[in-house]
Amino acid sequence: MNKKSILFFLFSVLFFTYLSSGLLIFFLNGYFSFNLFSQIANNYDLTFTYKSITRNYPRVWESIFYCFSFWSIAIGLLMYFGKNKKSLHGEARFSNKQEIEKMGLLQDKGLVVGKLDNGKLLKWKSSEFLALGAPTRSGKGVGIVIPNLMEWEESCVVLDIKQECFDFSSKYRRDILGQEVYLFNPFDFRTHRYNPLTYIDLMNETTRDNDLLDFVNLLYPADGDSTTVFFNQLAQNLFIGLAYLYRDLALTEKGQEFLKENELSLEWSMCGLLNLSAGFNLTIQNEEEEEEDTKISGLDETFEYLEHLELVSKGTKEKLESYFSIDSQNTKSGVMSSFNAPLMIYRNQPITTATAKSDFDLRDLRKKKMTIFIGITPDKLAIARPILNIFFSQLLSVNTKELPQKNPELKYTCLLLLDEFTSIGNMPILKKGVSYIAGFHLRILMIFQALSQLEAQKPDGYGKDGANTLLQNMGVKIYYTPNEFEEAEKISKRLGDTTYKAVSKSYNHGKMLEAGSSSHSVSEQRRALMLPQELMELPQSKALLMMNYQKPILCNKAFYYNDEYFISKFRQVSPYMRNIKNPTHKDWEKILQLNETNIDIPVQTMNVA
Incomplete structure (x- = not known):
């Protein structure tokens, strides 16, 4: 029971106890004569119970005890059975704070998935996977990707399309979290190598x-x-x-x-x-x-x-x-x-150099703390798809050969933070292994623009059945404000329906001087928890969380740039940020220009063997 239910229960019990205990006093004191009702009519009023207590009438506390017991049981049973009564069209609603706490989202460790109105971060600690559906420019980088790179303390592989994640978090992950940090950008000589x-x-x-x-x-x-x-x-x-x-x-x-x-x-x-x-x-x-x-x-x-x-x-x-x-x-x-x-x-000369040798070993991702940024820029995404597909398919392949229980060296979990997930193309090994790879200490946070991207046919997507398979294995699904009606309609259906009572009124006018008549009827009607148009009008600061076997959550996005929790992390590596109390957009640009939050990357030469 939540606080509202408890307050309602106590108020109802006390109210009915007060009214009925005054009447019971007459019976307990032997007033069973034929003139009982005239006795009650002459003596009972709304202040009678109060008078009985203050004047210490005989058996007054006994009367209160009996009435309190009776109404506690009666109202408790009514609330219990009334609660379990199923509505006609569904009972979809958003979770309250107590339910969110029971879900384990208000803990200190885990992946950042959102934030409550009071500023408390929501963190998901389970080994299950996460999926984020977010259109372009909806804040997935500032609300999910970078916050988690500043929060996740174990190994991580990041599909970093604009190299923005590397620029903001690479120094923190190396200097504060003590990780080996690499950047693989095969279209540039400024890169670590992967063969x-x-x-x-x-x-x-x-x-x-x-x-x-x-x-x-x-x-x-x-x-x-x-x-x-x-x-x-x-x-x-x-x-x-x-x-x-x-x-x-x-x-x-x-x-x-x-x-x-x-x-x-x-x-x-x-x-x-x-x-x-x-x-x-x-x-x-x-x-x-x-x-x-x-x-x-x-x-x-x-x-x-x-x-x-x-x-x-x-x-x-x-x-x-x-x-x-x-x-x-x-x-x-x-x-x-x-x-x-x-x-x-x-x-291609940079690619030849970047793939001649390996500066990091994918088999070490669970043995030590490592972060690998895949920094392929958007203009190269189309031609880079085969390289990306090989990289991530190989990563999954070499890390699903041995269970951590059989090798004590495999002591860390590796997070695959896949922004623009569908840019990799269809990965058969992921579709087949999504149901079991969590057992190998691998976690996936995949980010896509729309469900239609996932449902695209091979080689771009996974088809409808494949997309459903992936989403069914996601413990948390996060959605940002959709910008297409079809996308909003799919999310609306996933949220479910609720039942509401609709009142219809009718009025009949009488003839000539005769009076008219009116009537009204009440019926239970179906309504989506959020209609597609309501989803499309959702503020850009809001996010929807859907967890397996739980009610959905409507929360705020966990923007790093206006949250003191994350700003304090940036201050640990940025001297400039230490002097800024409330950083603005220009301040964030400044720390990037000063290269205070990223690390140096070796420049490869063509004569590397």
């Missing part, structure tokens, strides 16, 4: 083939029309075969001698394998002076020459057989084109 092939150990016969197969399924998905599937499958085989060929040359003694003699270099990277697919340009001197030197070029001639030198292993021959056995030159050219298609972007 996706780092996680494939070619010398490990147990895991090698499975790891290669998982990886080529990301690069060359076996879906689409039959022609696409055919060429992609052959491209997969070619990639695996070239990986084996790299092993024969770069990781064996005879292969290393060959490379050294011919002044050749190989690199275990995406660009390195792309270069290997073109073969070597070699000039072989003939022993006979009269004969011209033999020139070798292209993959076919290179492979034939390496096979002649007995540098190619049996496993490599088997892997590449499906490519070299193709008779049609057109088909062979088509396979090579399919192979090259997703790899050509790695010939």
Whole structure:
């Protein structure tokens, strides 16, 4: 029972006890004669109970006790059964403060999801996932992303489209939270490096083939029309075969001698394998002076020459057989084109450098406190999708191989803070694993602009069924003011309906001098808790929270720029902010211009091996 219910109960019991105890006094004192009602009529009034107490009438306290007991039981039962009576169309309503407290949202630790009118932050500590549906320019960065980067103390991977999150929080996460902080921006030389092939150990016969197969399924998905599937499958085989060929040359003694003699270099990277697919340009001197030197070029001639030198292993021959056995030159050219298609972007100079080696290891995210910002700018999002998809798919893959219960080194939880979630494209591993990856100490906070983005078909989205699967596995769903009616309509349906009593009145005029008559009727009607138009008119400072098995919450957004709790965190790393009591928009711009809240990032050079 809440405070209102308790007050109503006490007032009702005391009120009826006061009225009835005065009447009961007559019965308890033996006034059962025929003139009982005349006795009551002559002596009882609204002040009789008060007089009985002050004048100490016989059995007055006994009368009060009996009446108090009776009305406590009667009113309690009425409230209990009345509360459980189901309304005709539903009982949707927003949670009150007591219910919010029972949900565990008023604790000190957890992900920031909103704020109450009294300034108290709402924090979600459960291992369940979170989703935020927020249109562009609705405050998701200042209300969710940056507040949580200043609050979340364990590992984090951030899809940071504008690098705004990095600029505001990287220094705090490094200096105050004691984390290793990285920025991966493959379209700029100012970046830390990430090589996706780092996680494939070619010398490990147990895991090698499975790891290669998982990886080529990301690069060359076996879906689409039959022609696409055919060429992609052959491209997969070619990639695996070239990986084996790299092993024969770069990781064996005879292969290393060959490379050294011919002044050749190989690199275990995406660009390195792309270069290997073109073969070597070699000039072989003939022993006979009269004969011209033999020139070798292209993959076919290179492979034939390496096979002649007995540098190619049996496993490599088997892997590449499906490519070299193709008779049609057109088909062979088509396979090579399919192979090259997703790899050509790695010939971009900054990308080549950014993916040559790895400065961080995704397998360490649960072993130590790390933060990785993926700082790809909006103008590069479209062409960066394959890189993003590989990065996050690989992150999930390498971190769902071992449960924390079996390895004490896996002691931290990693938060995947995915702004513009759909920019990554469809990730099959996420759709399949969303129901179990929480058990591996991984949490997801995905942010999208509209439900229609999630429901888009592959490769952009997950389709309606896939989107429902993702959302059903989100413990908290947050919605900001929608700007499209269809989006508002979907949210309105999710909030549910409530029942209200509608009163209709009618009036009939009488004939001539006759008086008319009026009537009214009361009926229960259905109404959405919030209509679509009401949702679209919701103030920009408000947010809707929907939690599994709980009533929805209407709260405020937890803006960092006007909350002393977050401002005090910025003061720990910004000397300029320490002198500002109530920072304005210009003050926040100033600390960015002074580079007081971000860290320095190494500038890579093209000669990095």
